[in-house]
Amino acid sequence: MNARPPEAAGAPAEDLSAGPVRVLSFGCRLNTYESVAMRELALRAGHEGAILVNTCAVTAEAEKQARKAIRRAARENPGAPILVTGCAAQIAPDSWAALPGVARVIGNADKLKPEAWAPAAPPAPVSDVMAATETAAHLVTEFAGRARAFVQVQQGCDHRCTFCVIPYGRGPSRSVPVGAIVAQVRAVLEAGYREVVLTGVDIASYGTDLPGRPPLGQMVRRLLALVPELPRLRLSSLDPAAMDEDLWRLLAEEPRLMPHLHLSLQHGAELMLKRMRRRHGRAEALACARRAQALRPGLALGADLIAGFPTETEEHFAEMLALVEEAGLTFLHVFPYSERPGTPAARMPQLPVPLRRERAARLRAAGAEAALRFYNARLAFARLGQEESVLLESPDRGHTEHFAPLRLKGATGHHGAVLRARVTAAGPDGLLAEVA
Numbered sequence: 001m002n003a004r005p006p007e008a009a010g011a012p013a014e015d016l017s018a019g020p021v022r023v024l025s026f027g028c029r030l031n032t033y034e035s036v037a038m039r040e041l042a043l044r045a046g047h048e049g050a051i052l053v054n055t056c057a058v059t060a061e062a063e064k065q066a067r068k069a070i071r072r073a074a075r076e077n078p079g080a081p082i083l084v085t086g087c088a089a090q091i092a093p094d095s096w097a098a099l100p101g102v103a104r105v106i107g108n109a110d111k112l113k114p115e116a117w118a119p120a121a122p123p124a125p126v127s128d129v130m131a132a133t134e135t136a137a138h139l140v141t142e143f144a145g146r147a148r149a150f151v152q153v154q155q156g157c158d159h160r161c162t163f164c165v166i167p168y169g170r171g172p173s174r175s176v177p178v179g180a181i182v183a184q185v186r187a188v189l190e191a192g193y194r195e196v197v198l199t200g201v202d203i204a205s206y207g208t209d210l211p212g213r214p215p216l217g218q219m220v221r222r223l224l225a226l227v228p229e230l231p232r233l234r235l236s237s238l239d240p241a242a243m244d245e246d247l248w249r250l251l252a253e254e255p256r257l258m259p260h261l262h263l264s265l266q267h268g269a270e271l272m273l274k275r276m277r278r279r280h281g282r283a284e285a286l287a288c289a290r291r292a293q294a295l296r297p298g299l300a301l302g303a304d305l306i307a308g309f310p311t312e313t314e315e316h317f318a319e320m321l322a323l324v325e326e327a328g329l330t331f332l333h334v335f336p337y338s339e340r341p342g343t344p345a346a347r348m349p350q351l352p353v354p355l356r357r358e359r360a361a362r363l364r365a366a367g368a369e370a371a372l373r374f375y376n377a378r379l380a381f382a383r384l385g386q387e388e389s390v391l392l393e394s395p396d397r398g399h400t401e402h403f404a405p406l407r408l409k410g411a412t413g414h415h416g417a418v419l420r421a422r423v424t425a426a427g428p429d430g431l432l433a434e435v436a
């Protein structure tokens, strides 16, 4: 699962509107990428005045937010056709089609196909995403004011974690052939982007459906070789159970691969990981973190973690808190468990929602402490003369290669530029620096 920070899972939509088509995107980076691609398809197909809503099914809150946005859009824009897609719409198309103003529900398997947007296209039943065999690569060169470009390399998931509905929204794992990825990366570099984030649902499963089953590491190595002008490459969430040897070698040897990995851990207690049906245990998660730090000293490790999973005791929770320290995790994406209808976990004994939220808050506090330790370590390196390379997302703010947030004293840069900076202070919100 490659969710954007958890607050995004229940957050209001990201407005990716441009020209006469309004676009409201919920959920993950993959949805962001697809929303930009669909906006272009809708424009080209002549859907002037339409409102496109790309839904997310990761949490109940994300669905609630999307329904609220559709009702408001229908109220404020009477007569405007609302086109709905995304994982929540794929899983329960009729209930979304019944909302006010909804003119069409487009399935996840069809959302990047131009024919699905043809104005005259008859309302068709949402196709069975479980039967999807390919993933449409789409050239997207504009990311709504973002400084880094998202490139989809994979889609869907073959696993069945007990809390997750994503496989039912996105279908089986499908990979984008490396040639299409290279073309997409070259296009965004030509459009001026200096950093690319490879995204998907379970990118560690890259290649399992391609001839010769090239693993993620092999694809990344070929991409970096074929696009020597790509300065910064970042990976979205990785499953610790599926890191291949090529990827480990690249992490150790390739400076253009950013020293920041985000791991899809989900928990830190052995029994919870078993009940989640995760592919890794606590020992594997720890070994993965330690190997990454040994290969790339100073690397930043992020992780997705769920608090309040059914049957979680205070002892299980304490094991997760301990893992944050033992594994040297820095940036935590913490989700209070949200039961999803039809999942095995939803049939397990549930914890009270206030307890889930209280544990999520304690885990976030542990994450904030870990992040501050990391920022102070970067300050200590600066005192030894080390500089940071920062990608600016605004004239005075950006993120370093380790994905540490950084503010520049005396705004001199411009959105999308990569600068050298010398850290002068560290605090809970990140680093303060001056241009080197």
Ligand code: SF4
Pocket (backbone or CB within 6 Å): 001, 002, 157, 158, 159, 160, 161, 164, 165, 166, 167, 201, 202
């Ligand atoms: S089933 Fe598991 S691996 Fe697949 S998307 Fe969901 S959480 Fe990720």
